Amino acid sequence: MTSTAHHSDPEVCDLADASVVGLLEQAAECEAVLREAAVHQLRIAYEWAISHPVIDAAETVRGPVLPSVLGAPETLGGAGTPAVAAFTAEPLAVACGIAPSSATALLADALDLHHRLPVLWDQTRAGSVAVWKARRVAARTRDLSLDAALWVDRQTAGRVGALSKAALDRLIAEAAARVDGADLSEKEKSGRSQWDVRLTHRDPREGGATSEIHAVGDTLDLTRFHDIVCAEAEALGALGDGDSFEVRKAKALGVIADAQARLDLTSLIGDDASPEEQAKVRRRLIERRDAKVRLYLHASLADVAAGSSGAVGTVEGLGSVTLDLIKDWAGRSRVTIQPVLHVAGDDPWSVDRHDPPPRMAEQVVLRDGACVFPWCKHPARHADLDHIEPYVNPDEGGPPGQTSPEQLAPLCRRHHRAKTADAWSYQRTAPGTYLWTGPAALTALVTPTGTTSVTTR
Known part of the structure; x- marks a missing residue:
C-alpha cells in the first residue's frame, strides 16, 4: 500500500x-x-x-x-x-x-x-x-x-x-x-471613439499557441460577423470536424481570413477614380493578399535541422511553442519564420550617428525583448532605442562610435522621458542586464529572466 x-x-x-x-x-x-x-x-x-x-x-x-x-x-x-x-x-x-x-x-x-x-x-x-x-x-x-x-x-x-x-x-x-x-444619442456617438480590434497574446507560461482577439464596434456589424463565424463553425462540423462548437468557432476565424485574402476586390474601384487612385488601391489590395505573419523563432539549430518531434522553441511575443505547431502554421498560412541566432551578446561594431542602422536596431530588440525599466513589459519592438550614455553630437565634441548594441537599450516612451528628466538613471552591467537607480535610493536589477529589487540600506 x-x-x-x-x-x-x-x-x-x-x-x-x-x-x-x-x-x-x-x-x-x-x-x-x-x-x-x-x-x-x-x-x-x-x-x-x-x-x-x-x-x-x-x-x-x-x-x-x-x-x-x-x-x-x-x-x-x-x-x-x-x-x-x-x-x-x-x-x-x-x-x-x-x-x-x-x-x-x-x-x-x-x-x-x-x-x-x-x-x-x-x-x-x-x-x-x-x-x-x-x-x-x-x-x-x-x-x-x-x-x-x-x-x-x-x-x-x-x-x-x-x-x-x-x-x-x-x-x-x-x-x-x-x-x-447625457443624451443617449450623444453616448452612441461618443462610443465610436472606443471602437477597436485588439489582438492579445496570453501569458507565455500558459503556452504561446493561444491568443485572444477583442473587438468593439457597431452592434449590427459585430452581430452579423458573429453569425458568419457560427455558420462557418457549423459547416466545419458537417465536414467532419470533431472539435466542440466553441473550438470550431475559433477555427472559423482562420477560414474566414483565408477566404477574405483570396477575394478580388478590384471590381469595387470606382470608374470615376483617377488612374493614380486606381493604381494605389490595387497596390493596397495586392499587399493585403500577399500579407504574411512574421514570427521570430528562438530555437536550437539542432532541433530545427533534425525536425525533432516535441521540440520546443520560443516565439517573440508569444512564448514557448512546439516546433510541430510552427510547421503546422507554416503549412496552412502565409507565415515567415525568422530564426534568431546568438542574440545574447553584442557584436563589436558601432556607427558614428545617432540612429542605429536597421540590423543593429533589430539586434537590440531581439536581445532585450521588452522595455528594460523594472517590471515594465512594453514590447521592445514598439519602444525607443535609448543611448544609455547620452548621445553628444560630434560637432559639439562627441566621441566617435557612440551608437552600438552595447550602448543601446529599448525604453518605452514613458520611461525614456523619465530617464531623460533624470528621474531615473541606469547602467548596463552585462548583455541584457541593467542596474536602475531612482528616487529615495531605490535600486533594481533587470536581467533577461526578470527584475529583482536591490537593497542598498
Whole structure:
C-alpha cells in the first residue's frame, strides 16, 4: 500500500493539536491581516500621490528640463482628484515589485476613494467592504463626473460588501445610468471613439499557441460577423470536424481570413477614380493578399535541422511553442519564420550617428525583448532605442562610435522621458542586464529572466 501521509508545516501548525478548527482560525486570521494590509497599502498610495504635487519645471544636472520632456502632470483619478507630478507611479512600482501600470492603478483608486467615494472608503477602512470591491467601484466610476460619482457612492452605500463581481458591476452600471444625464444619442456617438480590434497574446507560461482577439464596434456589424463565424463553425462540423462548437468557432476565424485574402476586390474601384487612385488601391489590395505573419523563432539549430518531434522553441511575443505547431502554421498560412541566432551578446561594431542602422536596431530588440525599466513589459519592438550614455553630437565634441548594441537599450516612451528628466538613471552591467537607480535610493536589477529589487540600506 502506498503511503499518502503528508508532513505538516511546523510554522503553520503551531497549535496544541493540529485540529481542523485551529487551522480554520489561522486562515481567518490571515484573511484579516491581508485585508488590513490592503487598506494600509491604499493609505500609503494616497499619501504618496499627494506628496508629489504638480511642478512646472525641474532642474537636472544638465540644466533645466522643459515641461514637454519632463512630462505633463498626470490626472490619475477621476474628476475632482488632484493631479500629480509626472512619473509618480514608478518609485512606488519598484518599491512594491509591481508593474508601473499596476502602481498607476493603485494610485488612481486611492485618489478616487478619498475624493469621489468617501462613504465606500469609510466602509472599506472599517473592514465591511473588501479592498478589491472598493477598487473595482473606483475603476468603474472613473469616467463619471464628480457629482455623479458622489451620487453613486451614496446610492450603493451598504450594498457593495455582499455583492458578487457580476452583481457589483450591474449595480454600478444602473446607478451610473440613473445619474448620468447625457443624451443617449450623444453616448452612441461618443462610443465610436472606443471602437477597436485588439489582438492579445496570453501569458507565455500558459503556452504561446493561444491568443485572444477583442473587438468593439457597431452592434449590427459585430452581430452579423458573429453569425458568419457560427455558420462557418457549423459547416466545419458537417465536414467532419470533431472539435466542440466553441473550438470550431475559433477555427472559423482562420477560414474566414483565408477566404477574405483570396477575394478580388478590384471590381469595387470606382470608374470615376483617377488612374493614380486606381493604381494605389490595387497596390493596397495586392499587399493585403500577399500579407504574411512574421514570427521570430528562438530555437536550437539542432532541433530545427533534425525536425525533432516535441521540440520546443520560443516565439517573440508569444512564448514557448512546439516546433510541430510552427510547421503546422507554416503549412496552412502565409507565415515567415525568422530564426534568431546568438542574440545574447553584442557584436563589436558601432556607427558614428545617432540612429542605429536597421540590423543593429533589430539586434537590440531581439536581445532585450521588452522595455528594460523594472517590471515594465512594453514590447521592445514598439519602444525607443535609448543611448544609455547620452548621445553628444560630434560637432559639439562627441566621441566617435557612440551608437552600438552595447550602448543601446529599448525604453518605452514613458520611461525614456523619465530617464531623460533624470528621474531615473541606469547602467548596463552585462548583455541584457541593467542596474536602475531612482528616487529615495531605490535600486533594481533587470536581467533577461526578470527584475529583482536591490537593497542598498
